[in-house]
Amino acid sequence: MANNYVSDRRSQSIESRALKVNTRGETLKIIGKKALPYGLVAPSLVVFIVFMIYPMIYMIYLSFHKWNMLSDKTFIGFSNYTKLFSDPSFLEVVMTTVKFMVGTVSVSVILALILALYLKENTAINKFLQSVIFAPYIVSLVSISFIFMWMMDSDLGLFNYALNLLHLPTVRWLENPNVAIYSLVLVNVWKGVGYYTLIFISAFQSIPPYLYEAAKLDNASKTKTFFKITLPMISPTLFFITLTGIIGGLKVFETINIMTAGANGTNTLVYNLYQYGFQFHKIGYASAMGVILMVIIGILTLFYFNTLSKRVHYR
Amino acid sequence: MNQSSKLKTVLKWILNILIFLIFFVPFYWMLLTSIKSLGETLQFPPTFLVKTPHFENFKNAFEAIPFLKFTVNSIVVALGTLFFQFITVVPAAYAYARYKFKFKSIFFGATLATMMIPAQLIFLPVFLLFSKWGMINTYWSLILPYASSAFGIFMLRQTFMQVPEELIEAARLDKSSEFQIVTKIMLPIAKPTLVTLALLTFIETWNNYFWPLVMTTNDTVRTLPLGIASLRMVESGINYHTVMAGNVILIIPILIAYFFAQRHIIEAFTYMGEK
Numbered sequence: 381m382a383n384n385y386v387s388d389r390r391s392q393s394i395e396s397r398a399l400k401v402n403t404r405g406e407t408l409k410i411i412g413k414k415a416l417p418y419g420l421v422a423p424s425l426v427v428f429i430v431f432m433i434y435p436m437i438y439m440i441y442l443s444f445h446k447w448n449m450l451s452d453k454t455f456i457g458f459s460n461y462t463k464l465f466s467d468p469s470f471l472e473v474v475m476t477t478v479k480f481m482v483g484t485v486s487v488s489v490i491l492a493l494i495l496a497l498y499l500k501e502n503t504a505i506n507k508f509l510q511s512v513i514f515a516p517y518i519v520s521l522v523s524i525s526f527i528f529m530w531m532m533d534s535d536l537g538l539f540n541y542a543l544n545l546l547h548l549p550t551v552r553w554l555e556n557p558n559v560a561i562y563s564l565v566l567v568n569v570w571k572g573v574g575y576y577t578l579i580f581i582s583a584f585q586s587i588p589p590y591l592y593e594a595a596k597l598d599n600a601s602k603t604k605t606f607f608k609i610t611l612p613m614i615s616p617t618l619f620f621i622t623l624t625g626i627i628g629g630l631k632v633f634e635t636i637n638i639m640t641a642g643a644n645g646t647n648t649l650v651y652n653l654y655q656y657g658f659q660f661h662k663i664g665y666a667s668a669m670g671v672i673l674m675v676i677i678g679i680l681t682l683f684y685f686n687t688l689s690k691r692v693h694y695r
Numbered sequence: 696m697n698q699s700s701k702l703k704t705v706l707k708w709i710l711n712i713l714i715f716l717i718f719f720v721p722f723y724w725m726l727l728t729s730i731k732s733l734g735e736t737l738q739f740p741p742t743f744l745v746k747t748p749h750f751e752n753f754k755n756a757f758e759a760i761p762f763l764k765f766t767v768n769s770i771v772v773a774l775g776t777l778f779f780q781f782i783t784v785v786p787a788a789y790a791y792a793r794y795k796f797k798f799k800s801i802f803f804g805a806t807l808a809t810m811m812i813p814a815q816l817i818f819l820p821v822f823l824l825f826s827k828w829g830m831i832n833t834y835w836s837l838i839l840p841y842a843s844s845a846f847g848i849f850m851l852r853q854t855f856m857q858v859p860e861e862l863i864e865a866a867r868l869d870k871s872s873e874f875q876i877v878t879k880i881m882l883p884i885a886k887p888t889l890v891t892l893a894l895l896t897f898i899e900t901w902n903n904y905f906w907p908l909v910m911t912t913n914d915t916v917r918t919l920p921l922g923i924a925s926l927r928m929v930e931s932g933i934n935y936h937t938v939m940a941g942n943v944i945l946i947i948p949i950l951i952a953y954f955f956a957q958r959h960i961i962e963a964f965t966y967m968g969e970k
Contacts, residue, residue, distance in 0.1 A: 416873070420790035421802055423783040427843035428809045435820035436812070442820065498710070505711060511957055512718050518949055518960060520902035522920045523942045526927075527721045530728065530935045536739050538724060544740070574718070578965050631813040633905050638924060650815045657819045658909065666819055673816055681811040 436674060442667035449661050460668035470652070470669075476561060477648040481629035483565040484572075485622060491569065492576030492621075497606075499577065500584045510581070513574035521571065521634035528567045529554065529639045557645040564635045564646055572628070576621050583617040584610065616687075623684050627677060649673055725946075729753070729939040736936050752940035756926060759937065761914060762944075765922035772837045772907075772918055773900040779842035780896055781889075787848045789877055792855035793863075810845040818909045825910065836910040837918075841900065847892045850966060854888040855881055887959075894956055895963040898949060919945050 443460055445453040464470050495513065499506045516524060531538040532553035540550040553563040587610065595605045611618075633650050640646040642655065649669065656666035728736060730748035756762065790796075791803050825836045858881060866876050882889070904920040911917050923941040927933045953960055 414796075417790040417794040417796040417799070420786035420794075424787040424806065424843040424848060425802060427783060427839070428806060428845070430824075431821055431840040431842075432809045432812050432817060433805075435817040435824065438820040438823070439817065495714070509711060509714055511953075511961070512715055514961060514964075515722075515950070515953060516718065517964065518898050518902075518953055519946055520904065520920055520949070522902070522904045522924055523725070523946050524721075526923070526935075526938055526942055527725050529933075530939070531721065531724060536737065536741065538720075538741060541740050570718075570721070575964060578961060582965065627811065627813065631815040633815055637904075637908075653815075653819070654909070657822075663819065663823070670816060670819060677811060677813070677816065681808065684811070685808075 439667045439670045439674070442664055443671045445664045445667075447663040449663060453664075456664070460665050463665070464668055464672070472645075473647050473649055473652045476645060477630065479561055480565060480632070480646075480648055481626055483562060484568045484629045484632075485625040487565065488569050488573050488576055488625060489618070489621060491573050492580055495573065495577040496580035496584060500581050510574075510578060514578055515574065516571045517575045519571075522638060524567060524571055525635050525638040528563075528570075532563055532639075554640055555644055560640055560644040560646050564632075564639060567635050567639070568629070568632060572625070576625075579617060579621060580614065583614040587613045619687060620684075623680060627680060630673070630677065722946075725939050725942055728935055729943045731936050733934065733936060736934075749936070752936050753944070756937050756941040756944070760922050760925055760941075762922060762941075764914065765917060765919045768834075768916050769901060769918040771834055772916075773897050775834060775838040776841045776900050777893055777896055779838060780844050780847055780892075783843040784847040784851060784892070785877065785882070787843070788851035788855055789881060791848065792852045806845045806848055810849075814840075814906055818906070822909055832911050832913055832915045834916050837907055837916060840906070841896075844892070844896065847896070850892060851885060851888055854885045858884055890956075891959045891963040891966075894952065894960055898952070898960070901949065 442453075444455060444457060446456045446459075447453040499509055534540060534550070534552045534555060537553070539553060543550050551559060554560050591609050591613070592605065595609055600608070631650055632648065633654065636642055636646050636648060636651045637654075642648075642651045647655075650673070653666050653669045653673065656662045656669065727743070727745060729752055730745050730750060731742075731752075732749045735742060735745070787806075791799065821840060822831070825831050830836050862880055863876060866880055871879065902920065903918070904924065907916070907918045907921055911921075923938065923945050926938045926941045
């Protein structure tokens with residue numbers, strides 16, 4: 381019994397000694413375990429900070445300076461901003477951007493809703509048409525711009541040929557300053573409408589069928605069912621699509637760059653920013669434009685995340 | 696079948712064909728123009744069929760610009776971007792899905808917020824940054840800004856969170872390291888998500904015109920979309936038959952991928968909208 385006691389003590393002391401030896405390794409292990417998640421997220425955070433967050437701060441800094449990349453930067457306070465807001469050509473650029481955005485988003489959303497209602501049943505032909513109308517979305521906007529530029533050619537284009545056939549007056553699609561921006565809207569609608577349609581279709585499919593059964597029992601008309609059930613149920617999707625559409629419209633570059641080079645009343649914020657930065661080398665002035673764009677996108681983003689978190693809560 | 700439902704079927708088919716044509720004709724017009732002769736492209740009214748296809752347009756497109764170089768650049772940039780995204784996205788997604796740590800929600804929120812920052816907003820300061828580092832006209836200026844993907848982290852995290860806890864516990868009992876858990880359990884389960892994300896990144900990189908345009912001042916690392924755009928500058932006036940031949944080459948890999956992995960691609964692009 382005594383023997384047992386001694387051996388117990390001994391093993392205990394061995395254990396405690398082992399514990400002491402291990403402490404350093406253990407602490408390192410614990411630190412390692414604590415640091416591990418930071419190490420795992422660090423590479424991605426470095427990329428976002430260096431190439432997204434820092435550039436935005438740097439752009440704000442540059443917007444208070446005058447700089448043509450050759451001489452030194454000179455601090456000029458808010459001059460770039462006051463100059464921007466008193467420049468009638470900049471106000472025109474803002475108006476063009478709004479026209480383009482509102483045009484693209486409203487036409488895309490309405491067309492997509494109609495197409496989604498028409499194609500929502502899961503038949504073979506509908507599935508085929510769904511993949512056909514989605515295809516332009518994954519094709520380079522450069523290619524699409526060239527194809528439409530060719531079809532919209534005033535003298536040799538397919539569009540004016542079709543108008544000829546119908547005995548309608550031809551249109552100078554990309555040369556007429558009253559028309560050109562809407563021609564670009566048409567191109568972007570054609571590219572994006574399939575994407576919006578597919579999102580609407582999946583939103584329709586997530587509406588619980590019993591709602592429609594109840595409407596049927598009440599003898600509700602199709603129009604009434606659409607406005608009282610379908611539309612409210614897909615309103616989060618509608619909101620999402622409108623916001624992504626607005627941001628998507630704000631950043632459109634390729635169509636303008638290739639089809640009109642900003643001429644004939646098609647100069648938008650992003651294109652103007654590109655011209656001032658890369659062609660005229662007015663870095664400070666371009667940065668001020670960038671900051672304005674940033675504020676617009678920032679407000680839209682806040683709005684978006686705010687609604688998104690409410691939506692998650694609601695679900 | 697009565698009269699009115701017959702009429703309805705006919706109307707429906709007319710509408711179906713109309714929708715098909717609206718989305719098909721521009722592609723057909725591209726293909727057709729790419730095998731027309733210069734003379735045929737200048738005809739009005741235009742012809743809708745080609746008697747003798749002029750495949751030499753493709754040869755001309757190849758010879759007018761350093762086509763092979765542009766293609767190689769496109770592939771290098773796409774593969775480089777995929778590689779870097781894989782090594783930054785997988786660990787981050789795993790950490791956000793499986794660990795609790797301080798500042799996690801701030802980091803994750805900031806990551807999601809970067810999704811809303813378009814390249815068209817920050818290209819000027821990023822260009823200045825790269826020119827300070829002497830990295831303009833290198834692959835790095837095209838790859839590094841896209842070396843991680845907030846959307847990828849978000850989507851992969853969702854997948855990782857769905858992996859049952861018991862599987863991971865069992866692996867821990869088997870004395871598997873965290874690294875082994877990721878490579879032996881998480882990645883095989885997340886394979887469909889990874890394929891979807893890879894397709895998305897590939898398509899976006901392949902189609903990207905804006906970023907390579909603003910980050911380059913010569914042809915050294917320029918990619919295919921820029922090459923196609925420069926085809927129009929070859930002679931006075933736009934030679935649409937040559938441009939369309941180049942266009943066909945740019946579009947074909949994407950359409951082939953779309954044909955084989957349609958569901959994956961549609962899912963990848965519409966994922967955000969469905970959440």
